[in-house]
Amino acid sequence: MSVATMFQAGLPYLVLTSGILVVMIGVAIKRTHAVAAVLTIITLLVTILSHILAYGALNDGVVEITSLFKVDGIAYLFNVLFLLAALVVAFLGSEFLNQRIRFKEEFYLLLLCATLGSIVLPASVHFASLILGLEIIGISLYAMIAYPEKARPPLEASLKYLVLSGVGSTALLFGMAMIYAGSGSLEFAASLPADGSIEGQYLYLIGNAFFWSGIAFKLSLVPFHIWTPDVYHGAPSIVTGFLATVSKGAVFAVVFRYAIEGNVLDSGSVQLALTLIACASMVIGNLLALLQTNLKRILAYSSIAHMGYLLIALLLVESNSAFGYETVVLYLIAYFLMTLAAFGVVSVLSTHQEHELNTIDSVSGLFWRQPIAGVVLIVAAISLAGIPLTIGFVAKFYLFLAGIDGGMWFLIGALVVGSAIGIYYYLRIVFTVIKKAPDDSEAFTGLPWTGLGILTFLGVCMLVLGIYPRFLINLIHNVVQIAGF
Amino acid sequence: MHLLWAIPALPLAGFLILFLTEGRLPKPVVSSIGAGSVGLAALLTGYIGWQFVSSDTTEFVSSSWTWMIVGDLDVSFRLWLDELSLVMVGVITGVGFLIHWYATGYMSDEEGYSRFFCYMNLFVFAMLMLVMGDNLLLLFLGWEGVGLCSYLLIGFFHKIPEFGYAARKAFVVTRVGDTFLIIALFLLFHQVSSLNIQDGLLFARENMSEGSTINTIICLLLLGGAVGKSAQVPLQTWLPDAMAGPTPVSALIHAATMVTAGVYLIARMQDFFLLSPTAMLCVAVVGLVTLLIASFTALVQSDIKRVLAYSTMSQIGYMFFALGVGAWSAGLFHLMTHAFFKALLFLASGSVILAMHHEQNMFKMGGLWKKLPVPFIGMLVGSAALVALPLTSGFFSKDAILLKAWKNDSDFSTLFWTVAVIAAFLTSLYTVRMMALTFFGKPQSEMHELKKESLWHPSRIRTVVPFALLAVLSIAGGWLGFEFTGRLFDDKGVHAELHFDPIALLTLGIPFAGVVVGYFLFASDLLDRRILIKNRMSELVSKFWGSGWGFDKAYDTMIVNPFRFIAQTRLNRNDVVDLFFKLIKFLASLFHHILSMFQTGHIRWYAFTMLGGLLLVLLTVVWI
Amino acid sequence: MTTAINIPLEHVFFLALILFLIGAFGVLIRRNIIFMLLSLELMMNACGLAFVAAGARWAEPDGQIMFMFILALAAAEVAVALGLVVQLARRFETLDIDRAEELNG
Amino acid sequence: MSLLWLIPLLLVAGVVAWLSERVRTTLPNWISLITFIVATLWVTVVWFSGPDTNGLYANWVQDWIPRFGIDFRFEVDGLSLMLIGLTTFLGVVAVVSSWTETKTRHGFFQFNILWVMAGVVGVFSAFDLFLFFFFWEVMLIPMYFLIAIWGHEDKEYASMKFFLFTQISGLLMLVAIVALVWFNASSSGSLTFNYFELVNADLDSTTAKLLMLGFFIAFITKLPSVPVHTWLPDAHTQAPTAGSVILAGILLKTGAYGIIRFVITLFPDVSQDFCVWGMSLGVVSILYGGYLAYSQTDFKRLVAYSSIAHMGFILVGVYSFNKLGTQGAIITMIAHGFSTAALFMMAGSLQERLHSREMSKMGGLWVRAPRMGAVTMFFVIASVGMPGLGNFIGEFLVLIGAFQKSIVLTVFATIGIVVAAVYGLSLMQRSFQGVPNPNVPKMRDFAFREMSVMVLLMIALVWVGIYPQSLLRMSDTFVSMLEFVS
DSSP states (O other): OOHHHHHHHTHHHHHHHHHHHHHHHHHHHOOOHHHHHHHHHHHHHHHHHHHHHHHTTOTTSEEEETTTEEEEHHHHHHHHHHHHHHHHHHHHHHHHHHHHOSOOHHHHHHHHHHHHHHHHGGGBOBHHHHHHHHHHHHHHHHHHHTOSSSOHHHHHHHHHHHHHHHHHHHHHHHHHHHHHHHHSOOBGGGOSOSSOOHHHHHHHHHHHHHHHHHHHHHTTOTTSOTTHHHHHHHSOHHHHHHIIIIIHHHHHHHHHHHHHHTTGGGSHHHHHHHHHHHHHHHHHHHHHHTTOOBHHHHHHHHHHHHHHHHHHHHHTHHHHHHHHHHHHHHHHHHHHHHHHHHHHHHHHHGGGOSSOOOBGGGGTTHHHHSHHHHHHHHHHHHHHHTOTTSHHHHHHHHHHHHHHHTTOHHHHHHHHHHHHHHHHHHHHHHHHHHSOOOTTOOOOOSOOHHHHHHHHHHHHHHHHHHHOTHHHHHHHHHHHHHTTO | OOOTTHHHHHHHHHHHHHHHTTTOSOHHHHHHHHHHHHHHHHHHHHHHHHHHHHSOOSOEEEEEEEEEEETTEEEEEEEEEOHHHHHHHHHHHHHHHHHHHHHHHHGGGSSOHHHHHHHHHHHHHHHHHHHHBSBHHHHHHHHHHHHHHHHHHHTOSTTSHHHHHHHHHHHHHHHHHHHHHHHHHHHHHHHHSOOBHHHHHHHHHHHOOTTOHHHHHHHHHHHHHHHHHTTOTTSOTHHHHHTTSOHHHHHIIIIISGGGHHHHHHHHTHHHHHTOHHHHHHHHHHHHHHHHHHHHHHTTOOBHHHHHHHHHHHHHHHHHHHHHTTOHHHHHHHHHHHHHHHHHHHHHHHHHHHHTTSOOBGGGOOOOTTTOHHHHHHHHHHHHHHTTOTTSHHHHHHHHHHHHHHHOOSTTHHHHHHHHHHHHHHHHHHHHHHHHHHHSSSOSSOOOOOOTTSTTSGGGGGGHHHHHHHHHHHHHHHHHHHHHHHTTSTTTTTOOOOTTSHHHHHHHHHHHHHHHHHIIIIIOSSSOHHHHHHSHHHHHHHHHHHTTTTHHHHHIIIIIHHHHHHHHSGGGTTOHHHHHHHHHHHHHHHHHHHHHTTOOOOHHHHHHHHHHHHHHHHHHHHHO | OOOOOOOOHHHHHHHHHHHHHHHHHHHHHOOBHHHHHHHHHHHHHHHHHHHHHHHHHTTOSHHHHHHHHHHHHHHHHHHHHHHHHHHHHHHHSOOBGGGOOOSOO | OOGGGHHHHHHHHHHHHHHHTTTOTTHHHHHHHHHHHHHHHHHHHHHHHOOOTTSOSEEEEEEEEGGGTEEEEEEEOHHHHHHHHHHHHHHHHHHHHTTTTOOSOHHHHHHHHHHHHHHHHHHHHBOBHHHHHHHHHHTHHHHHHHHHHHOOTTHHHHHHHHHHHHHHHHHHHHHHHHHHHHHHHHHHSOOOOBHHHHTTOOOOHHHHHHHHHHHHHHHHHHTTOTTSOTHHHHHHHHSOHHHHHHIIIIIHHHHHHHIIIIIHHHSHHHHHHHHHHHHHHHHHHHHHHHHHHHHOOBHHHHHHHHHHHHHHHHHHHHHTOSHHHHHHHHHHHHHHHHHHHHHHHHHHHHHHHHSOOBGGGOOOHHHHOHHHHHHHHHHHHHHHTOTTSHHHHHHHHHHHHHHHHOHHHHHHHHHHHHHHHHHHHHHHHHHTSSSOOTTSOOOOOOOHHHHHHHHHHHHHHHHHHHOTHHHHHHHHHHHHHSOOOO
């Protein structure tokens, strides 16, 4: 593997890193919101474009950059997804910063760093790069969550996230250490115990228990879900959007890698543990959201459930990894669109409020007060509920296919029950949005056109990809094929 | 080829016109359409009847479009006319026309004049379909159609809730009978795999053995249907209440035509019944029981129309009895004559009631014969026919039945005959009573001066004509039908060749006896009527009889009230089944609340749960 | 190269586990945010120790490299954390973490 | 031009109607009315121009998601054409019936109506299971909006219940569909959602039974049949008139259609074994529905429960597994569409005039509004099953078919006819007959607008009643294809 190809394949990472430096210097030279914002957006765009160039390097599908990274089309697909999400966050964030924040520029740095961390993960095949990426995301997120000065909720959220994810990370690290002790290598591919000794087995199992617990925390899966609503609630909704989508997506991408490369699921007990976690997340997550009246908390709980759904795809790995990958990618795309749209609506609507809207009542009659936002929120809710006409349905369809393909009837049962409960509260959102607006409610006027534009874009994507997903499906299929699964 | 189809088409056309114009037409037009359509139908019937009799064909058929063809089931709108249906059609159109004619006068003051004739025409149409259909489904169409019209017309004065109730009662009770009928249809189709009547009869003649169970079941089901429509025990309770309808309705539907549909049905399906002695026996018994019960009840009624209603029941009982003992022709003959004189009686009573300003209680009448000569004569003639005084139409038919009953060679023939004769005696009793209370004795309430609206004012003279015609028929109808009905069945017709043996004399004598006794009981002052009425025994008896032998009460307590209770009390207004789903909802929210209790917001508790989770995962992975 | 003193892996891991648990209990029982962060550090170092031990087992540098990662990581985390602590002191006028429980349900 | 352009036509018309509100507030009503009239005429023309050589009136195939063998596979055979005709015709009824009912947001209202109809047309013509499910779910969303936005006092609960029941049962069907496809793929090697290939998928009986249940539950929930019927009374009672008309007239029929088209053709053998259960469910629905109908005091609720009873006949008919029963079920679908639509329209008009559905607040209305009285009488009589009107044909065929299968069940079902008479007439009595209610205000009788539709419906019912052959002929091609083990 020539150095040239490595550089070409690693281009996106280099571009983004240098972009961060540029922005940093720019901010250091002169604090100008506009400049920072523009630089950030340019950086992100260039990074996205750089993938085209980089893709040329993957002539035989996969390029290994040292033992840390293994770049392939799927990794790039994830990267682009994360970068686009970051782009959306940057756009919406600029509005949010304009309104309520004194020192705006650092936000972009943090955003870019977090993004860098997130695009590191999909390609990493090594515990070191894993922990590196995870922590880059984490640390920048602590700051982003606590970004608004004065208000107390963001701070509380940030502290909770910091301490708890600290505990999570330690569990993760401890697990890695034990796995390493068992296998003698930090690469995913070689993580199985070198010697078949009982001791090695135990190290491996206990290590995985710790490892997956840490991961489950990052993905906020039951029983490690409990922090999620508070953090989502406290953080500014645009940051929540990022946290809910990019950080989770990145973690999922890397553990999926780990599951495939390290054949973790060959060990029945790990599989069992994951199955139980998945079922619990689907059911409990939805139950928690059932009568919740705080919009952001509803979305938090529902994200727990959705991560549970995604585990079905993860568990498919050992029987049909290719389709598992397709499912994960497609589901994440769907999930990104829906979640960003939902949180986007909240943050756009909060533009002129001094406190962020978060109760469900604050969007009552939205369909009549602010049609665009209303429609987008409806579409997002319907999509989250997995009802046709939206990409959410295609995603759910994939899950069913995956589940039946793997013969995981138990999980399918849980999936059905979970979605059944889910429909109720998503529909409550829809009903609130379309019902007659309370008379004292003021119309949302003068909302930023960028925000509305982005929302419309997301809505259209959800619908178009929901009605005619053909090209997306084929794209993912081909990429996975080329990547050699 | 011939205009058979036009017979039902005419009243249908009348119905449609009246229905679509929503009563915007002036009354004369309405009456000419309403009565005229039936009149034309009657004339046409006469013409076709003459054609038919003079031709040597056994039936006229007129096909129109296919109704439905599904698998074996193939029914179409095909009209079928043979002697049997010809008699019925004659009665329906003929008597029907006269009653329509009369009604043009009788109803002229009521609101909804057009609506009335609309329903009446529809009824005639439906009745014609009933008797002319060549397949059982078409028959059933008519069957339900007449039921509907009877419902509509009983409840014609829809402002009065009791009438509405009576109407619904009539509909539902007959519906019960109809269910038997339609199940019979299913069974027939199951056997014959065709609903065509002639196919059915053929099948019965060829493939069914004497007294085969399946055949008996079919017959009993058919009987069930007939019982419902013809107000026989045990489904007779609706008929007395049905008197709520305007009197012409009672005359046409609840005396002359619809209630005899059951008789027609059994006669039509003769070949099935012939093969099933059991069924025949049942028919006879049903007839007799009704006959007795109705006669006794009629004996103590105070409402003149109810008396007539019960007498109708009993007369139809005669017809059933006749069919049951195999006196087919006699039964049909009686059907015809009964149509004449009962219609006459009703119309007459109607005139009385109208003149008395809708007073129906006979005890409030009395001594009317001077004031209302024409109704009186009509009543007189009708009653004569009813009690079967010689040479009236009723005499011939009833005599024929009794003789057949005597000559019928079943084990019960004597018993049957005796009961029938007793019933005949009772008939004369209550008839005399009715006449006495209504027309003789001293006026119980002072009779208002006849006002302009009264029927007997010269301006209403048109109502007298149908009246007179009916009177003539009830006298002469005997000879009219005598020969003709003989041709209906091969049971040697109704020829009463042996009119001089003791039995014949007895049957001849009974009515007179009845009249005489009745006279002493109710008309003359020779013996004190109070003896009868005052003692408790007779009070109880009369109470029991008066309530129609307590059938209504029994049904109310057994069926109606329980159903009402479970339905109308809030017991299950909203659906026990829903509780299950409510339970699910409750459980879900319960779990939601329980789980939410964990979300305390205390970071240390959160950390604790996480470590707990870690422990759980460890246990799962390592020890399972 | 000098031959390392041969301590059985289990012992070291046992020690690491104990450290880990001590740290965990610290997080659980201490109200004061500063001490919480301290306990967190303790847990991190437990992981570090485990890595080093594992590295020693296979006579590889990877373990120690990971340990350095962890150190850097912990430093970064603490840097942010202390900033937040200052804010906590400002906005809640306390260091008692239990007072920050406005977000719940 | 293929009849399938109907779907885009309706969709586009919906959008146009929505936008046209800005021009004039009454414009949306006119647009959708004209659209439905045109559609109905179109269907009529196609009807009379007859099928092509394959017995199809229209078909269009176009691949959609080739990755999973999912196509746009539309076909319109006689059965579908009938139901599509019913749909468009009832569309006219729905629009007219709520002409004055909606005070606000006519645009969005008509948009929803048109889109529901588009969805239904799709359901009736889709022959790719994925496509079918797609439309199956899509038609619910506008329906939900209709209830949730323009519904009456208790709309949130009702609309939610409606949506949950149908969606959750839909999920089961989705699982069943995917599983069926997957099993078929693993046996035949071709991954496809094409109905015509899945028909001859070979499954072992246990699997087949489970999958069949998946479909069955979804369909009887929509039908609805006891015990999953409880959404219907609430939804009907709360829905705006047009909503009830569409719901009762058409959406319920999609359930029946699903059973006839998919359950018994995809799983013929297990359905055969299942038939006793199917029929029993039907009978229970007939009796229980009738009994509950009689218990109601709310006009609309009564009619709602009565349609549960009528749908019971469909189950009985379909599961009696012979031509008679199936044809009967189909006729019942059509006839019940007409009669119930009319009754709901009547309920709507009464509510518009009296601002109440409580029959205790009615009584003697015949005097106030003779036309409404007569019309109601007609349709009550029809739904009571009077020969010569549509419903009778259906019920008669169903029963005579069922009789060949199970005498006992048939007898019980027949008792349902008596019950029908009881509640039907009591409805009539309590609302229109009896003493005129003194506190009923002077009431506007039906005017041309309502009357025209009602007369159309009457003609339709009479037509079905005396010349059902014209319909039987349409569905015959399909019914003959079903192989019945006699």
